[in-house]
Amino acid sequence: MDVEDLEKIMRLPDGIKCATKQVCYYPGDRGVEFDLVPMMNSFEMPLIAYAP
Numbered sequence: 569m570d571v572e573d574l575e576k577i578m579r580l581p582d583g584i585k586c587a588t589k590q591v592c593y594y595p596g597d598r599g600v601e602f603d604l605v606p607m608m609n610s611f612e613m614p615l616i617a618y619a620p
Contacts, residue, residue: 571604574586574604574608578611586613587613588613588614588615589604589608589613589616590616590618591615591618592619594619
């Protein structure tokens with residue numbers, strides 16, 4: 569899921585109940601820092617990171 573997908577979820581009637589999101593995040597793949605993480609922070613939604 570990216571920013572657009574998370575925006576769609578948050579527009580659903582119970583979308584605000586989405587508690588967290590797990591993303592691929594490691595030194596070689598840090599793209600989420602630029603758009604997704606700030607959005608998640610605005611919803612006070614923690615990020616769960618995993619690495620391949």
